[in-house]
Amino acid sequence: MATKGAKFRLPWRFIWQLMTVMLVCGLALLVYLDAQVRERFDGHRWSLPAKVFARPLELYVGKQLAADQLQFELQQLGYRAVQQVRQPGQYRWQAGELDIYSRGFHFVDASEQAVRRQVQVKNNRVLGLRGEPGQAVHLLRLEPQLIGGIYPSHNEDRELIQLADLPNGFLETLLAVEDRAYYEHLGVSPTGIARAMVANIKAGRVVQGGSTLTQQLVKNFYLNANQTLWRKALEAPMALLLNSHYEKDEILEVYLNEVFLGQQGKRAIHGFGLASWYYFGQPIGELQLHQIALLVGLVKGPSYYNPKRFPQRAKQRRDLVLAVLAEQGLISAQQKAIFQAKPLRLSKVSQFSRYPAYMDLVRKQLQNAYKAKDLSEQGLRIFTTIDPWAQQQADQAMVATVKKLQVRHGKQAKLQAAMVVSQRDNGEVLAVVGDSNGGYAGHNWALDESRQVGSLIKPVIHLSALTSGRYHLLSPIDDSPLSLPQADGSVWQPANYDKQHHGMVPMYEALVKSYNVANVRLGMNLGVEQVLGQLSDLGAKQHWTALPSRLLGALEMSPMHVNQVYQTIASNGFYNPLTVIRDVTDPLGNLLSHYPYQVRQAADPQATYLLQHELALVGRQGTGRSAYRYLPTSQQVAGKTGTTNDQRDSWFAGFSGRHVATVWMGNEDASATPLTGASGALQAWAALMANLPYEDDGDQQPAEVDFFRTDPASGFIIDAHCDGLVLPFAKLRPQAQSNCGR
Amino acid sequence: MQQSSTLTSSSSLCWKMPLAWQKLLAVCALSGFLGACASGPVGGPVVQDLSLGKAPDTTSEDAAKAVQTEPQASAILVQPEMHGPLSSSAEEVPKEKIKEPLAEPLSQPQASPQVQTKTPVATPVAPLPEAHQQVVESLLYEADQAKARGDTAVAIMKLQQAQRIAPREPKVYARLAALYLADGQAAKAEQLSRKGLTLVADNAAYSHYFWRVIAACRRFQGDTDGEAAALSKARQFQ
Structure with a gap:
């Protein structure tokens, strides 16, 4: 029996030893955890994706601005239409008068304050801009739209905020x-747990969590999503440690920026700052209580309560949050009712992948200068030249035109298209359309695809001719049959599109009607080398061997490169490299790179002026005239159609007002299409121009150029009272003849 | 939802091992105290401090590439200095290459602008006409102010802003040219003047002005013949 008693004796010694070992281990663990908590919290910097901004909208007297565009821009910026403008982010638009309270923005060159302004708009033009009484205001620069980010592999995105950025009622609600x-507990809250348990037992399911914000932060911040029991066990002690080291406000601020609040495709929405933009399109400081309630409600389950996918469920959750506020006496029952009655009204504006083809171009340009890691982690701010309105119109014009062509010609499964729009006189790229859907999936047809340019080359031949000083717009050019022996012994006989020959034609007509034979003959007289040299002066990057077929555009260029060439022609012969970025700054707004205005004379300004006039005639009476189905006759259009063999490619490149644009259409596999330059690309080009603001900067006629009335048939300058065509001439002029040239 | 389970497990632990729990708390408090003492001023992941100083491998060489990828597109004042102190602002970026103070008066058209040349051809240039738009005049004024405080970078940005608003306003080109010339970028200043000339037809004041700037640019580059030719052009518009 004694042995039996001895059997039951507790091994106290062993227990004490065990407890000592456990205590030591526990202590070691604590020291380890403590170091972890502090190291991670002190040393933590979020990886911030680079933010990409559009050009800011600038309002000033004289600015062309359609009401549609104004509404679009304000909507994109998340401005709210109100009856009475009281705070930043609000506007009132009535009877041509815009009352707006801007938000302010830290630009590279200046910090714009939030200001209230009155803008008077009439007939699509800003007529007045007023500020405080007695204050002269010349310019209102709104904050630029955020059009995207450059994301790292994990795609975590956030917009950092501080406690001071929060609107009234936010913290209370949270x-x-x-x-x-x-603000009372030590990082874990036994009373919170108890209350949660009671609530859960009452409800028969889990309705409340007992975790403190500190614990939630620990879970997100230190412990990865791959939860194990071990990690869960660490949560509470780590929360206690965190709480003991840092101020409550510090912890809270990190929590506000860390919390996961939604998923948009691959992009994870972290923090309330970004969530506010993502769900409401507004900065967090502007949120009202019902919006705050929605965001706070999301913490419990961003996917389950996703207001974009499950609006009903999200509204219930929001209303529950409002009810909690009322229950705790933070709002009155009446306020609760008012806010609960409000619709969710979520933002329809996406700040992600809205302009994929343009972003592709931005990324390519940045890759040359910045490392991928810096772009995705350093929170750089990229200020681009994209004009969201022009981009929107370009996308729409392309989609609508392709749809129309599908109706007319039957389904064209392989049809692709691209468009580039830039600003005349400075080369800023305003819009890029990367495919026929207005989207872009992998292959950017505006940048990555080079096709034969066909007749787009002809203006370059004419520029060479006019520059040589041996030709004027009425110089006779022979369009009769032409045979050119080739290096391989064969004979090349270029033909016209209409299969006819037109004898001697005035030079301008050879361009306006796009006669192949006359232009090849003109080009051969000048020399193919000469023409290709002119092309590269204008900004073409590639080099081609000098073959006669080049004179009919047997050379491949991308829409972007074509646009560069026409940009130079539009800018009076001055080359401005096409640019997409104005500035790059660090997150605090300090300048890292500035891309300045570049200009280089690439062609003779007088010759270019004469060429511009020829291109305007293409629009008025030549292959480009169907543009005027979309445009008023008062609008100047100058450009050139291009159609390649078997109608494989349909091009139009040209300029109007302050915009230069190039459109290409063709099949993916370069097979024949039913389209010419005029019936395909030009239609999209003109549809775009019809919706862009048109600014006519007038005609700056060079000093040595004069206009004369002419008789194109006889090639003479005639008296002003005769019927004839008025053309510009530099030093070289046709002879004058009385009798109206008869 | 998920939160409660963690807490219940730790709270049950709490009842079964009160002693251990108390010790744990004590150690927590102690380590907290020690930590607070040892770590000095506790700096959390302060939101406002988005230091780029951590950027490990961005060199100023990379930065320089930012502007050298396309020779024509090179930036005048770019020094993406990612290691640099955060306080360095855009204003501190440029200011280099100023060989000699040329053409200073050009930026003050009201005060009889005139190219300062070594050869005594100091014919006063008539003031340039008012820009067509008030907003342009106000941006030119802001550019002047920026330049006066030595902030060439901002002055250039203001002029570029004006150029975007009024791309065919010759006065903007006149100011840009003067600014670049003063900055020692004579080739660029000449190109800007040439572009300006295409916008003024036969306006005498502007034509004279631009040819004077071109003459100064050529002199700066040591092209005396070119300078003489430009001056003779300028004289035609007096």
Whole structure:
């Protein structure tokens, strides 16, 4: 029996030893955890994707601005239409008068304050701009739209905020729902757990969590999503440690920026700052209580309560949060009712992948200068030249035109298209359309695809001719049959599109009607080398061997490169490299790179002026005239159609007002299409121009150029009272003849 | 939802091992105290401090590439210095290459602008006409102010802003040319003047002005013949 008693004796010694070992281990673990908590919290910097901004909208007297565009821009910026403008982010638009309170923005060159302004708009033009009484205001620069980001592999995105950025009622709501005793507890809250348990037992399911915000932060911040029991066990002690080291406000601020609040495709929405933009299209400081309630409600389950996918469920959750506020006496029952009655009204504006083809171009340009890691982690701010309105119109014009062509010619499964729009006189790229859907999936047809340019080359031949000083617009050019022996012994006989020959034609007509034979003959007289040299002066990057077929555009260029060439022609012969970025700054707004205005004379300005006039005639009476189905006759259009063999490619490149644009259409596999330059690309080009603001900067006629009335048939300058065509001439002029040239 | 389970497990632990729990708390408090003492001023992941100083491998060489990828597109004042102190602002970026103070008066058209040349051809240039738009005049004024405080970078940005608003306003080109010339970028200043000339037809004041700037640019580059030719052009518009 004694042995039996001895059997039951507790091994105290062993237990004490065990406890000592456990204590030592526990202590070691604590020291380790403590170091972890502090190291991670002190040393933490979020990886911030680079933010890409559009050009800011600038309002000033004289600015062309359609009401549609104004509404679009304000909507994209998340401005709210109100009856009475009281705070930043609000506007009132009535009877041509815009009352707006801007938000302010830290630009590279200046910090714009939030200001209230009155803008008077009439007939699509800003007529007046007023500020405070007695204050002269000349310019209102709104904040630029965020058009995207450059994301790292994990795609975590956030917009950092501080406690001071929060609107009234935000913290109260967050704490009321998630952690009532936040400012009292030590990181874990036994009362919170008890209350949660009671609530859960009452409800028969889990309705409340007992975690404090500190614990939630620990879970997100230190412990990865791959939860194990071990990690869960660490949560509470780590929360205690965190709480002991840092101020409550510090912890809270990190929590506000860390919390996961949604998923948009691959992009994870972290923090309330970004969530506010993502769900409401507004900065967090402008949110009202019902919006705050929605965001706070999301913490419990961003996917389950996703307001974009499950609006009903999200509204219930939001209303529950509002009810909690009322229950705790933070709002009155009446206020609760008012806010609960409000619709969700989510933002329809996406700040992600809205302009994929343009972003592709931005990324390519940045890759040359910045490392991928810096772009995705350093929170750089990229200020681009994209004009969101022009981009929107370009996308729409392309989609609508392709749809129309499908109706007319039957389904064209392989049809692709691209468009580039830039600003005349400075080369800023305003819009890029990368495929026929207005989207872009992998292959950017505006940048990555080079096709034969066909007749787009002809203006370059004419520029060479006019520059040589041996030709004027009425110089006779022979369009009769032409045979050119080739190096391989064969004979090349270029033909016209209409299969006819037109004898001697005035030079301008050879361009306006796009006669192949006459232009090849003109080009051969000048020399193919000469023409290709002119082309590269204008900004073409490639080099081609000098073959006669080049004179009919047997050379491949991308729409972007074509646009560069026409940009130079539009800018009076001055080359401005096409640019997409104005500035790059660090997150605090310090300048890292500035891309300045570049200009280089690439062609003779007088010759270019004469060429511009020829291109305007293409629009008025030549292959480009169907543009005027979309445009008023008062609008100047100058450009050139291009159609390649078997109608494989349909091009139009040209300029109008302050815009230069190039459109290409063709099949993916370069097979024949039913389209010519005029019936395909030009249609999209003109549809775009019809919706862009048209600014006519007038005609700057060079000093040595004069206009004369002419008789194109006889090639003479005739008296002003005769019927004839008025053309510009530099030093070289046709002879004058009385009798109206008869 | 998920949160409660963690807490219940740790709270049950709490009841079964009160002693251990108390010790744990004590150690927590102690380590907290020690930590607070040892770590000095506790700096959390302060939101406002988005230091780029951590950027490990961006060199100023990379930065320089930012502007050298396309020779024509090179930036005048770019020094993406990612290691640099955060306080360095855009204003501190440029200011280099100023060989000699040329053409200073050009930026003050009201005060009889005139190219300062070594050869005594100091014929006063008539003031340039008012820009067509008030907003342009106000941006030119802001550019002047920026330049006066030595902030060439901002002055250039203001002029570029004006150029975007009024791309065919010769006065903007006149100011840009003067600014670049003063900055020692004579080739660029000449190109800007040439572009300006295409916008003024036969306006005498502007034509004279631009040819004077071109003459100064050529002199700066040591092209005396070119300078003489430009001056003779300028004289035609007096």
